[in-house]
Amino acid sequence: MKNKRRLLFRALTVCILVAVAAVMMVIGRGHTIYFDNKTATVDGQEYKAFQRVEVFVGEERVARLAKRERGMASCVGQRFSFTMDVTENKGDEPKHYEYTVSVPYGMDGMVVSVPALLAGLPEEAWRSEFVPQVVQEEEEEEVVTDEFDMDGSEF
Amino acid sequence: MNSNKTSGQKLLGFLAANSVPIMFILIIALCIPVVGFSPTFLLNEIVTRLSRNAFLILSLLIPIMAGMGLNFGMTLGAMAAEIALIFTSDWQIWGIPGIVLAMILSIPISAALGVLCGRILNAARGREMITSYIISFFMNGVYQLVVLYMMGSIIPIIHNNIKLPRGYGVRSSVDLTRIRKCLDNLVAVNIAGVRIPVLTILIIVAMCLVIVWFRRTKLGQDMRAVGQDMEVARAAGIDVERTRLISIVISTVLAGIGMVIYLQNMGDMATYSSHSQIGMFCIAALLVGGASVDKASIGNVFLGVILFHTMFILAPSAGAKITGNEVIGEYFRVFVSYGVITVALIMYETKKRREKAGIGQQLAAAQKEEGK
Numbered sequence: 001m002k003n004k005r006r007l008l009f010r011a012l013t014v015c016i017l018v019a020v021a022a023v024m025m026v027i028g029r030g031h032t033i034y035f036d037n038k039t040a041t042v043d044g045q046e047y048k049a050f051q052r053v054e055v056f057v058g059e060e061r062v063a064r065l066a067k068r069e070r071g072m073a074s075c076v077g078q079r080f081s082f083t084m085d086v087t088e089n090k091g092d093e094p095k096h097y098e099y100t101v102s103v104p105y106g107m108d109g110m111v112v113s114v115p116a117l118l119a120g121l122p123e124e125a126w127r128s129e130f131v132p133q134v135v136q137e138e139e140e141e142e143v144v145t146d147e148f149d150m151d152g153s154e155f
Numbered sequence: 156m157n158s159n160k161t162s163g164q165k166l167l168g169f170l171a172a173n174s175v176p177i178m179f180i181l182i183i184a185l186c187i188p189v190v191g192f193s194p195t196f197l198l199n200e201i202v203t204r205l206s207r208n209a210f211l212i213l214s215l216l217i218p219i220m221a222g223m224g225l226n227f228g229m230t231l232g233a234m235a236a237e238i239a240l241i242f243t244s245d246w247q248i249w250g251i252p253g254i255v256l257a258m259i260l261s262i263p264i265s266a267a268l269g270v271l272c273g274r275i276l277n278a279a280r281g282r283e284m285i286t287s288y289i290i291s292f293f294m295n296g297v298y299q300l301v302v303l304y305m306m307g308s309i310i311p312i313i314h315n316n317i318k319l320p321r322g323y324g325v326r327s328s329v330d331l332t333r334i335r336k337c338l339d340n341l342v343a344v345n346i347a348g349v350r351i352p353v354l355t356i357l358i359i360v361a362m363c364l365v366i367v368w369f370r371r372t373k374l375g376q377d378m379r380a381v382g383q384d385m386e387v388a389r390a391a392g393i394d395v396e397r398t399r400l401i402s403i404v405i406s407t408v409l410a411g412i413g414m415v416i417y418l419q420n421m422g423d424m425a426t427y428s429s430h431s432q433i434g435m436f437c438i439a440a441l442l443v444g445g446a447s448v449d450k451a452s453i454g455n456v457f458l459g460v461i462l463f464h465t466m467f468i469l470a471p472s473a474g475a476k477i478t479g480n481e482v483i484g485e486y487f488r489v490f491v492s493y494g495v496i497t498v499a500l501i502m503y504e505t506k507k508r509r510e511k512a513g514i515g516q517q518l519a520a521a522q523k524e525e526g527k
Contacts, residue, residue, distance in 0.1 A: 017262065023252075024255050025246065025248060028248040028252020028255075029249075030248065030253075030333060076249050076252075108247060143319070143327050143427060144427060144428070
């Protein structure tokens with residue numbers, strides 16, 4: 001009886017830890033969101049870039065974009081809320097927009113095309129995955145694995 | 156006269172028992188005016204280092220309670236934490252969830268390594284400290300094999316900023332900016348220019364309470380009994396080997412969690428060297444706090460962290476001011492770390508020998524009495 005209870009307790013502990021780990025993996029997944037203020041072409045139709053776009057996350061301004069510029073912000077979790085102040089043409093009053101977009105779990109970096117998003121196009125039109133440019137092969141990094149390192153400065 | 160002698164003896168006894176902390180207090184008292192740091196700067200540094208290191212040092216208390224001495228094998232827990240942090244960085248789990256996930260991931264790895272270490276230490280009874288020290292070197296080799304050759308080739312690592320340019324193995328440094336000081340900054344207050352990481356300190360206090368509670372449990376009392384006399388404990392029906400093994404597993408798991416707290420504060424992980432000196436410095440800090448190989452308390456942990464790290468903060472600048480060479484100060488603090496461990500080991504062995512000699516003398520006297 002005592003052994004059974006102990007086993008049950010251990011199994012329960014493991015289950016709780018696994019569940020907490022799973023929740024952490026979902027709520028803590030980080031993404032980088034890139035905002036593109038570039039003219040977008042969807043199904044042959046052109047959506048012009050704006051004169052100026054300011055992106056805010058909460059109170060903080062994360063990007064201030066002129067035409068053909070890209071800005072970025074960090075996002076934790078699978079939903080990302082932001083606001084934008086968009087000046088369509090020079091001299092216009094900026095218009096305020098609020099958005100909450102979903103971010104796919106597997107996407108490290110998501111590019112949001114601001115003109116396509118504001119045109120009310122479907123998700124596939126304004127969202128794309130950020131693919132880092134292939135960089136030239138770096139030089140091999142020297143790995144130091146000296147266990148007799150005497151330097152305690154880090155500690 | 157007699158009473159004077161007694162108080163003099165008492166004072167001498169006190170000085171002898173606390174010689175290491177007293178020596179450090181004197182060094183610090185001499186260094187502070189030479190260096191001329193502002194009290195705010197010094198306090199900020201001490202609080203930061205206290206919150207960074209205290210949990211790691213607390214993990215050393217349980218094996219001491221079980222009579223297994225200073226657990227140099229805590230390095231194994233540190234390695235487990237590093238492996239967990241490599242995974243969370245690669246999976247891009249940021250902020251507090253990243254820290255919690257790293258702690259959870261480190262638990263099974265630490266526990267498995269703790270079981271291995273505990274079994275070996277049971278086989279090497281009486282030589283636990285040197286054995287755990289060598290195990291940490293052995294496991295460092297295994298860690299390097301896993302991290303340098305298996306990660307990226309057998310164990311999937313996705314991101315190129317973690318992998319070496321050759322396509323497998325982990326880079327010398329893993330960036331932990333996304334979890335840097337998340338725990339420390341979540342609940343923090345500023346008092347007179349001193350930033351206090353309240354949440355981290357609360358976690359440390361909670362750990363202290365758990366240790367106090369644990370000492371009163373059946374297992375805790377078994378550990379104390381085993382620590383006092385293994386044979387008597389065995390005769391009383393305690394499973395000595397199991398109790399010792401559990402103490403090492405708990406210590407290794409706590410060291411893993413402590414290492415996550417330590418590295419989140421640093422914000423950067425030296426993949427192949429972060430763990431190598433951690434055991435040495437934690438043990439040195441505990442000994443500086445007045446602990447010994449067979450006796451340590453929570454008070455020793457805090458006093459040790461404060462004294463040892465104040466010395467760490469002051470030594471390079473004091474070295475630079477006195478000798479004109481900062482490196483002298485660096486050498487000084489490393490020399491003191493190793494020196495204090497050596498002194499503690501000598502004192503422990505001397506005490507043991509004296510106790511043995513005392514028992515022998517008592518026995519001889521008893522035999523003499525019988526002969527009469």
